[in-house]
Amino acid sequence: MQVVGYIDEGGEATWNERVAILAPRYGETKKNNLQLAYALAANGFKVLRIDQTNHFGESDGTMDQFTLPGATDDLLAAVDYIDRYFEPDALILVTSSISARCGMRASALDCRITGLVNLVGVVDLDRTLQAIYQRDIFGEHVTGGSEGSIDILGFEIDATNFHESLVEAQMQDLAGTIEDARKIKVPVLYLYAERDLWVDVESAKQVISQCQQGSFRVVPNVGHEVHEQPEAVRFTFDEIINFCRQGLPSSGLEIAKACKTVLIQQNKIERTRLQKILSFSNSEEDFWGDYLGKFGIMEQAKYYIEYFSKMGTLIGAFRPADVILDAGCGNGFYGVGVLRSLSQYLPLMESSTFPFHYCGIDLTDTGLFRSYSRHVDEMVELQRESLVKLRGVSFSYRKLNFDLVGGAGGALLPFSDGSINKVCSSLVISYLKEPVDLLREFYRVLKPGGVAVISSMKPGCDMTVVYHDSVASAYTEGNDRDAKLLLSAAGKIKVKKDVEIYHFFTREELSDLARDAGFTDIETYRSFGDQANLIRIVK
Numbered sequence: 001m002q003v004v005g006y007i008d009e010g011g012e013a014t015w016n017e018r019v020a021i022l023a024p025r026y027g028e029t030k031k032n033n034l035q036l037a038y039a040l041a042a043n044g045f046k047v048l049r050i051d052q053t054n055h056f057g058e059s060d061g062t063m064d065q066f067t068l069p070g071a072t073d074d075l076l077a078a079v080d081y082i083d084r085y086f087e088p089d090a091l092i093l094v095t096s097s098i099s100a101r102c103g104m105r106a107s108a109l110d111c112r113i114t115g116l117v118n119l120v121g122v123v124d125l126d127r128t129l130q131a132i133y134q135r136d137i138f139g140e141h142v143t144g145g146s147e148g149s150i151d152i153l154g155f156e157i158d159a160t161n162f163h164e165s166l167v168e169a170q171m172q173d174l175a176g177t178i179e180d181a182r183k184i185k186v187p188v189l190y191l192y193a194e195r196d197l198w199v200d201v202e203s204a205k206q207v208i209s210q211c212q213q214g215s216f217r218v219v220p221n222v223g224h225e226v227h228e229q230p231e232a233v234r235f236t237f238d239e240i241i242n243f244c245r246q247g248l249p250s251s252g253l254e255i256a257k258a259c260k261t262v263l264i265q266q267n268k269i270e271r272t273r274l275q276k277i278l279s280f281s282n283s284e285e286d287f288w289g290d291y292l293g294k295f296g297i298m299e300q301a302k303y304y305i306e307y308f309s310k311m312g313t314l315i316g317a318f319r320p321a322d323v324i325l326d327a328g329c330g331n332g333f334y335g336v337g338v339l340r341s342l343s344q345y346l347p348l349m350e351s352s353t354f355p356f357h358y359c360g361i362d363l364t365d366t367g368l369f370r371s372y373s374r375h376v377d378e379m380v381e382l383q384r385e386s387l388v389k390l391r392g393v394s395f396s397y398r399k400l401n402f403d404l405v406g407g408a409g410g411a412l413l414p415f416s417d418g419s420i421n422k423v424c425s426s427l428v429i430s431y432l433k434e435p436v437d438l439l440r441e442f443y444r445v446l447k448p449g450g451v452a453v454i455s456s457m458k459p460g461c462d463m464t465v466v467y468h469d470s471v472a473s474a475y476t477e478g479n480d481r482d483a484k485l486l487l488s489a490a491g492k493i494k495v496k497k498d499v500e501i502y503h504f505f506t507r508e509e510l511s512d513l514a515r516d517a518g519f520t521d522i523e524t525y526r527s528f529g530d531q532a533n534l535i536r537i538v539k
């Protein structure tokens with residue numbers, strides 16, 4: 001099978017005769033390692049970034065056949081290639097998360113590897129998967145609970161192949177990793193994320209203590225997704241570069257920075273290439289319909305509930321004649337909140353004089369139908385339980401693709417100019433081709449003084465924080481199957497984000513979008529387990 005890789009070398013820097021091989025994380029491609037590769041190249045290293053076989057990316061094979069021993073063979077093949085064509089003085093493997101388990105095995109087997117970086121490395125895969133799924137997916141497989149394929153972090157994998165190869169190679173538990181650690185003679189740097197939910201700190205320390213030349217460093221204030229925080233990225237890059245240049249004359253000198261313009265150009269080239277290669281067979285409508293079918297479990301997660309409470313506070317109290325737009329209403333969770341607060345604010349409202357209206361718009365029939373039926377249920381429940389009369393309150397639902405909104409001759413939101421009081425658009429604009437067009441429409445339909453609250457997951461957000469919370473809540477509710485499906489859907493969103501079909505916005509980017517759309521009164525916030533950015537804008 002063919003392993004595809006890129007060699008990166010620094011424009012200005014002279015080659016220091018060392019090569020670093022960067023393995024992609026599980027579910028990622030060589031493109032995700034671009035920044036680190038260019039940082040290393042700027043400091044004189046040649047870098048080989050590979051895609052793993054039977055994985056997501058350009059190498060041969062299909063993801064369902066992915067195995068850890070297979071991924072280890074890819075690393076060894078990369079070592080062969082580098083050794084043969086470059087004959088470097090030193091060859092350092094840089095691996096992270098699940099792929100770090102392969103890095104440990106490869107370093108135990110091949111003495112041409114002269115150093116290993118293990119960033120947030122999984123040392124006990126059984127335990128990590130149990131921490132994520134809150135259940136023993138391998139145990140269930142062995143006892144016949146799961147047949148055919150299992151979903152591992154968003155990808156359907158052949159369960160038997162994956163599990164049997166893992167057990168045969170003794171790569172599934174801590175004992176196997178410790179065994180490998182004892183065989184590694186070369187320096188190993190383990191970078192542990194202080195708030196890592198995936199890796200037990202004591203187990204990681206135990207593994208490193210078994211390496212002859214192991215060092216253990218903590219990356220402060222960050223979870224497993226280290227790239228979530230720019231400071232953590234800087235910290236890890238500096239640690240990795242310093243580790244890789246140990247013993248070189250440049251060791252101890254200031255670290256050179258990669259040229260941003262070149263990095264951006266290369267990122268664009270690789271993004272276009274990936275978008276061409278990957279086929280996303282589902283239409284967006286099917287994708288979201290499917291996603292929303294699994295999203296219900298999220299509503300039990302503490303962070304999601306807190307987040308919507310924040311959205312509600314920012315949108316502000318309702319008045320009897322308000323018209324509310326829920327743009328990208330999904331399963332209608334916000335609408336339920338609207339009804340609950342209406343039942344407090346407006347119990348004595350008279351229908352003929354104060355018509356309150358909520359409109360949910362979405363791309364999917366699934367979302368609209370779910371929103372409609374749960375709002376009806378909620379309304380019936382509220383009126384029966386508290387004898388609240390929600391007279392004059394009406395709810396409507398519209399199907400609309402926001403990608404068709406705006407531009408010359410584009411569709412319009414179904415409201416006249418200045419007719420709306422409040423807009424909620426929660427976690428939607430990231431998935432649109434031209435989000436500013438929708439914001440311009442919000443500006444058009446809002447009344448002067450009207451408020452819109454819009455959100456996006458933050459770039460480099462740590463979805464594991466959010467999904468761990470959902471899975472943990474789901475487990476207590478006995479909804480573990482749905483939680484597993486949600487993790488799978490999250491994996492697919494991550495893939496689309498990685499190839500830049502979707503975009504997660506910084507607070508500054510959200511503010512810029514709002515300004516481009518005509519808003520000047522802009523405030524930004526953070527919520528959803530610190531993983532989502534919000535803006536409150538007033539017309």
Ligand SMILES: C[S@@+](CC[C@H](N)C(=O)[O-])C[C@H]1O[C@@H](n2cnc3c(N)ncnc32)[C@H](O)[C@@H]1O
Nearest residue numbers: 288328329330362363401402403426427428431
């Ligand atoms: C992550 S969900 C968020 C749902 C809901 N607002 C919430 O926060 O729970 C994204 C929503 O955006 C909708 N969406 C995605 N692309 C869309 C488009 N082009 N037009 C309209 N809605 C879209 C999806 O159908 C889905 O309901």
